Amino acid sequence: GQNIDQPTEMTATEGAIVQINCTYQTSGFNGLFWYQQHAGEAPTFLSYNVLDGLEEKGRFSSFLSRSKGYSYLLLKELQMKDSASYLCAVGDSNYQLIWGAGTKLIIKP
């Protein structure tokens, strides 16, 4: 079957670093995607990885290991506005996204 696992909730402190993990088992692989969703709003695209390694985008970085079925999203210099849910998704063999349930990130001052 197809499965994507990520922690339900995480808490971090403003200014700190947090790593949100995602593991997956899917039929086919066409990229690992991260989206951000603020409460009551629509998801917005953050980043994606197709090849193994680290992709850096400002304060956000995403890592992929295809052999381990593992990815993480790293958020540095946390700001209060980073409080949101972070959705991990995998592109399957039909280029459709399979979504994890999301990780709610709570930032404390």
Place this chain on the structure above:
Amino acid sequence: IAGITQAPTSQILAAGRRMTLRCTQDMRHNAMYWYRQDLGLGLRLIHYSNTAGTTGKGEVPDGYSVSRANTDDFPLTLASAVPSQTSVYFCASSDLTEPNVLTFGAGSRLTVL
């Protein structure tokens, strides 16, 4: 219009009624999607369309239908609503050159009583 517009924003509906959720995009994206989002679950694909005139079934298509008469519009119809269809519905679109980079509408919150 900028991006994707969904309507209505919110609706309370009696069970058994017919309901159409509207979705319009102005980005000339080829592909469009309808998802539902329920607490504790990931986004689940209801129906999709890779180009005008074609549609396909997603993970949870039962009780829903769609049409794609043109590039911009992708309405979702519930023929006879049931309480289990209470959810937040998101319309999304993407360009086929980057099919998994989705732009989402603001969502339609539907409550079926």
